[in-house]
Amino acid sequence: xxxxxxxxxxxxxxxxxxxxxxLKIPQLGLGVWQSGNGQExxxxxxxxxAAGYRHIDTASIYKNEEAVGEAIRTADVPREDIWLTTxxxxxxxxxxxxxxxxxxxxxxxxxxxVDLLLLHWPVDGYMAAWMALEQALAAGKVRAIGLxxxxxxxxxxxxxxxxxxxxxxxxxxxxxxxxADAISYxxxxxxxxxxxxxxxxxxxxxxxxxxxxxAAYGKTPAQVxxxxxxxxxxxxxxxxxxxxxxxxxxxxxxxxxxxDHMIAIDELEKGEHFGPDPNDFDF
Numbered sequence: 001x002x003x004x005x006x007x008x009x010x011x012x013x014x015x016x017x018x019x020x021x022x023l024k025i026p027q028l029g030l031g032v033w034q035s036g037n038g039q040e041x042x043x044x045x046x047x048x049x050a051a052g053y054r055h056i057d058t059a060s061i062y063k064n065e066e067a068v069g070e071a072i073r074t075a076d077v078p079r080e081d082i083w084l085t086t087x088x089x090x091x092x093x094x095x096x097x098x099x100x101x102x103x104x105x106x107x108x109x110x111x112x113x114v115d116l117l118l119l120h121w122p123v124d125g126y127m128a129a130w131m132a133l134e135q136a137l138a139a140g141k142v143r144a145i146g147l148x149x150x151x152x153x154x155x156x157x158x159x160x161x162x163x164x165x166x167x168x169x170x171x172x173x174x175x176x177x178x179x180a181d182a183i184s185y186x187x188x189x190x191x192x193x194x195x196x197x198x199x200x201x202x203x204x205x206x207x208x209x210x211x212x213x214x215a216a217y218g219k220t221p222a223q224v225x226x227x228x229x230x231x232x233x234x235x236x237x238x239x240x241x242x243x244x245x246x247x248x249x250x251x252x253x254x255x256x257x258x259x260d261h262m263i264a265i266d267e268l269e270k271g272e273h274f275g276p277d278p279n280d281f282d283f
Contacts, residue, residue: 014026014027014028014052014053014054014055014253015027015028015230015253017192017233017235019144019167019168019192020165020167020190020191020192021144021167023115023143023144023167025055025083025115025116025144025168025192025235026053026054026055026083026235027230027234027235027236028053028055028226028230028235028236028237028249028250028252029053029055029056029057029083029085029194029235029236029237030044030045030048030053030055030056030057030237030238030239030240030246031057031196031237031238031239032044032045032056032057032058032062032064032068032239033059033062033196033239034062034239035062035064035067035239035241036064036067036241037063037064037065037066037067038067039067040067040241041064041067041068041071041241042067042070042071042074043241043243044071044240044241044243044246045068045071045072045075046071046074046075047243047246047247048246048250049075049076049077049082050076051246051247051250052250053246053250054077054081054082054083055082055083055085055235055237056068056071056072056082056083056084056085057085057086057194057237058084058085058086058087058109059086059087059089059118059120060086060087060088060089060092060101060104060105060108061087061089061090061120065086065105065108065109066108066109066110068084068109069108069109069110069111070110072084072109072111073110079111082115083115083116084109084111084114084115084116085114085115085116085117085118086105086109086114086116086117086118087117087118087119087120087148088101088102088105088117088118088119088120088129088133089101089120090120090121090123090283092129093119093120093121093123093124093125093126093129094123094124094125095125096125096128096129098119098128098129098132098133099132099135099136102117102132102136102141102142106141112141113140113141113142113143114141114142114143115142115143115144116142116143116144116145116146116167116168117133117136117142117144117145117146118145118146118147118148118168118170119133119146119147119148119150120148120149121148121149121278121281121283122147122149122150122151122154122278126150126154126157126158127157127158127161127162130145130158130161130162131162133145134162134163134164137164144167144168145164145166145167146166146167146168146169146170146191147166147168147169147170148169148170148171148196149170149171149172149276149278150166150169150171150182150278151181151182151278151279152181152182152185154278155169155182155185155186155189155191159189165189165190165191166191167191167192168191168192168193168194168235169182169186169191169192169193169194170193170194170195170196170237171193171194171195171196171278172195172196172197172273172274172275173193173195173196173197173198173229173234174195174197174198174199174200174204174225174229174274175200175204175207175225175228175265175266175268175269176200176203176268176269176270176271176272176274177269177270177271177272177273177274178266178269180269192235193233193234193235194234194235194236194237195229195234195235195236195237196237196275197274197275198225198226198229198234198236198237198238199222199225199226199238200225200274201274201275203274204221204222204225205221207221207268209264209265209268210222210224210225210265213257213261213264213265216261217255217257219251219252219255220248222238222245222248222249223248223249223251223252224257224261224265225265226238226249226252227252227255227256227257228257228262228265230252230253231256231257231262
């Protein structure tokens with residue numbers, strides 16, 4: 001599971017992964033799914049930036065892009081130092097209005113560009129939508145383009161018919177669901193992987209192994225899971241609106257899991273989705 005080279009950033013506690021277009025994306029980001037479009041999201045982002053995060057992941061369907069934009073504008077960190085990802089929702093992909101949807105997202109975010117723009121799910125019309133993303137990249141409205149929840153058959157269409165290789169594919173990834181085929185295919189094409197729900201939507205707490213391993217390092221179960229992702233060269237965007245957990249999730253760069261512990265976690269894989277399956281969804 002080796003993606004583009006990761007290295008230690010001199011600023012803050014972050015590591016970055018070099019994408020296939022040469023840009024460096026912070027390997028740890030804050031996901032804002034289910035964060036309210038107001039003070040809840042603003043506070044979470046400010047706490048994350050204070051803890052050293054430099055990557056925020058939102059989407060039009062999250063209905064909080066206005067709060068994300070406000071948080072970035074009022075932060076102590078310059079906009080150019082923050083990696084901002086958003087996504088085009090399925091209805092817009094189907095309707096052939098990706099270009100318009102991006103303009104609307106930029107207006108809600110109050111910015112003239114985003115660092116990464118993704119197609120959220122592989123719904124009908126995704127090939128035309130990808131062409132629109134390529135045009136947005138050429139126009140300077142985005143710095144990188146990619147996909148979310150695209151499996152091998154969808155990725156093949158994009159790679160064969162598109163002009164630009166996706167920089168990122170964001171998929172559900174955690175110890176119970178490694179999606180090895182999708183990861184292997186992305187590795188082969190130098191497409192970085194971002195994990196959504198790396199903490200298994202809270203279900204990591206039901207797995208005793210993480211606490212057992214954490215005890216050996218003085219780390220929490222969540223930190224063990226996130227560290228396992230990092231060591232697999234996966235970008236992670238754990239969601240939280242709790243200040244303590246946001247900080248805890250950032251404290252994963254000062255230890256390294258042993259090979260035996262990595263293998264023990266690898267062996268938990270059982271193909272279990274906690275979110276929708278890209279091969280079987282109806283929205």
